[in-house]
Amino acid sequence: xxxxxxxxxxxxxxxxxxxxxxxxxxxxxxxxxxxxxxxxxxxxxxxxxxxxxxxxxxxxxxxxxxxxxxxxxxxxxxxxxxxxxxxxxxxxxxxxxxxxxxxxxxxxxxxxxxxxxxxxxxxxxxxxxxxxxxxxxxxxxxxxxxxxxxxxxxxxxxxxxxxxxxxxxxxxxxxxxxxxxxxxxxxxxxxxxxxxxxxxxxxxxxxxxxxxxxxxxxxxxxxxxxxxxxxxxxxxxxxxxxxxxxxxxxxxxxxxxxxxxxxxxxxxxxxxxxxxxxxxxxxxxxxxxxxxxxxxxxxxxxxxxxxxxx
Ligand code: BDR
Ligand code: CA
Numbered sequence: 001x002x003x004x005x006x007x008x009x010x011x012x013x014x015x016x017x018x019x020x021x022x023x024x025x026x027x028x029x030x031x032x033x034x035x036x037x038x039x040x041x042x043x044x045x046x047x048x049x050x051x052x053x054x055x056x057x058x059x060x061x062x063x064x065x066x067x068x069x070x071x072x073x074x075x076x077x078x079x080x081x082x083x084x085x086x087x088x089x090x091x092x093x094x095x096x097x098x099x100x101x102x103x104x105x106x107x108x109x110x111x112x113x114x115x116x117x118x119x120x121x122x123x124x125x126x127x128x129x130x131x132x133x134x135x136x137x138x139x140x141x142x143x144x145x146x147x148x149x150x151x152x153x154x155x156x157x158x159x160x161x162x163x164x165x166x167x168x169x170x171x172x173x174x175x176x177x178x179x180x181x182x183x184x185x186x187x188x189x190x191x192x193x194x195x196x197x198x199x200x201x202x203x204x205x206x207x208x209x210x211x212x213x214x215x216x217x218x219x220x221x222x223x224x225x226x227x228x229x230x231x232x233x234x235x236x237x238x239x240x241x242x243x244x245x246x247x248x249x250x251x252x253x254x255x256x257x258x259x260x261x262x263x264x265x266x267x268x269x270x271x272x273x274x275x276x277x278x279x280x281x282x283x284x285x286x287x288x289x290x291x292x293x294x295x296x297x298x299x300x301x302x303x304x305x306x307x308x309x310x
Pocket of ligand 1: 079125166167
């Protein structure tokens, strides 16, 4: 039976690719809804982009809910402000009628979890504000969560500051709420996602599929890739968020280790930094499963298989 999942995201070029991946395997993932949050771009755009992605992939029946428009305690910082162009203009989509959902993402999360007859998996691809607010408002949702798989944090270097990864830096206080909630948590950090590089050869394989979704993927990754290549000197874009979905679909492509993870909340210099106790050198018990390695080739084969399904 397909695993029920809610995807919380901030599309976002790599978020879009993650959704393409998630929707391609309905026998494995039953996407109950998409909740969006401010992150890569402001909230109004993340919810609009999520609806466009649903339309493009024929998933118009998947409900989309717009959630929190800023972080718990900090002013909003979007990737667009920091990086400039996000690559979203590259999506070649017909115009859509944008209907604003009246229900907010947080009550949707709470009600969907509490009313479910089986535990639900959450895939979080953006700042953790929506989940943190839901946990604060209704802590009993924790027992209805099968697993939370988070794209966020870094064991080594950050990407928005030298020490912090974007999603956790944007809302470190929300990350703290989630990390300390006692949830079955899996963390996919930059150390893993920086291995999922859309190299020219891999881009060629995606281009060769030549359907409406693969063409959209190429359009998205072109501009997004330019930024990564310039900054990191890599051969292509990092596919951060799709790693979370790939982990749900093919956990055997990854290895994990139980660990204790905490997020820095006070130091300005290292705000949002994840401190990962790899050697169990602190007295804290493990609060997360850290994804340690990825089979990058297997990951891209899965992505090509997914895009070919459209
Ligand atoms: C994360 O930040 C965002 O820009 C990406 O969508 C991804 O979720 C990587 O640090
Ligand atoms: Ca994201």
